[in-house]
Amino acid sequence: MDLDTVRTFVAAADAGQFQEAAAELAVTQQAVSKRIAALERTLGVRLFTRTPRGAELTIDGQAFLPHARELLRVAERAVASVGTGRRPLRVDVIASRGAATGLMRGFHRAHPEIDLDVVMLFDIETAVAALRSGTIDASFRAVAAPGRPLPEDIESVRVLDEPLQLLTGPGHALAGARSVPLARLAGHRIWMPGIVPGTEWAAYYDDLVAEFGLTIEATGPNFGSDALLDTVADTPALATFMGEHTSLVWPAGLGLRRIPVTGPTPVYPHSLLWHRDNPHPALAILRDHLATTTAGHAAAGTWTPGWVLPR
Template sequence: MDLQQMRYVVAVAETRNFTRAAERCSVGQSALSHRIAGLERELGVRLFARSSRRVELTSAGTAFLVGARECLAAAERAAADAASAAGVVRGRLAVGVIVTTAAVDVPELLQRYRAQHPDVRVLLRAGGSDELAAAIRGGELDIAFLGLPDDERPSGVETVVLDRDHHVLVVPAGHRLAGRRRVALQDIASETFVDFTRGSPARAQSDKAFAAAGLVRDVAYEAGVAELITRLIARDLGVALLPSAFIRPLAADDPALVLVPVTDGPRRVEYLAWSRFNPTPATRAMLDVLGVHAHRDAT
């Protein structure tokens, strides 16, 4: 048994197709199939159930996959640690980001990081703050940019506060409130709202603010991305509460959107989060680029 066989098993398990797995591994399909068949003979079990149309893990394959992924991760970490000891940062850096990140220009940061550490393979994943924090705890992500209500903090991860922000009301140009200097939640509770999907941390920030004020609102449109929210508002289909640092640059270039301060609106904190357990050299290198010390702001 060797690491290459494990890589082949993981590739087939993830693609559920020997041809696509071979393409991913840059190897011929017959060679990949031969190595997996040899591994199955060595183990004395079948890892995959095969037919002309389907490939699925057997129960033995499912059990083997867990250990194979752990072995591959350990091998990758060992190689990265050895390179780091020699002054070279290698390996993988998996970064998570919420779609309304505003405290850091993530594309610019990744460009700067790549220029300094070209041997690191950087992966980027967008999602909700709770999902991304869980992925860090589970070892799927190394570092993430999160946004949470100001009365919450990520748990089980190291964090540093990047920014504190407040939400503003976003309305279409020509809306009855577009000319107001400021509004309160009570002034806008009767409006039709566009917001993020129910249950997401981004949605919870506004839900909590209205609940704390004893108000009920109508969220008619739910969206998973901020771009869709602003497009719906521009079409005069509703209004929204969005983080000011995120929406101000977008509204400045879109005359169809008007921002109005909210006196008692939601407030959020943007965090940088990473694993509290033995950060990889690639993670430490990113913290250095950001000017963050790994021991700072443990939660």
């Protein structure tokens, strides 16, 4: 059913005259007559009776009028649901406890008027495909892994360099240190079962191992952060890396220690990705917010892999 004919029918029913409906719709009276005739053919009934006073609804026209109004309301709601700026800004944060989630919580506090949909996509290929299709508006990633440049239509800006910390249990040899030089970690077992081959964080830790001679073990099933914390707390030979902004809470009885790593400090580079043709007005607001609220990157005394985009 053509919504223009339905809109014309409602306008004529409200005005009581085709001429006034034509003026309201900014079309000719002939166009109004043609639209009404087309709608009558679609429905198979007469909707109006011509009288000296104008056009009066038939019984069928009176029955159809409330449904016609509802059709137009539904159409307006459908358009509003996808209109630029009317739908929520959809942002991929990868994981619920990572630094990107903290950045988006800060954005939400600063701009509570902007509706948000926060999603979690695992790998960068899925995220890029979602950006290109419009399924999401932005994604936080470390870009770009070796041999996997971003497509030309995907823009990125580096928004946060997150220092890594060493997490140990109370019995670990380094548990009492106030900070740990990176070179001193050589020979210690660092357990990170969440590293998945092919991801950008796997590429990051591969380069960290190669550069500083570390031992990172990704063996065993990944039962989640709670199991990781319990194992590190109970196993003096194991430690793990954790981002400074990773949000984790554990019972005081575990005795876990978060120890800064220095000389240099390895930092994980978080970038915001988006499609260059994305028109959502809140996307620019998010970029401006991140530019003004996050620290700079490539600071002296820090390390990132050579493939990380500097911008």
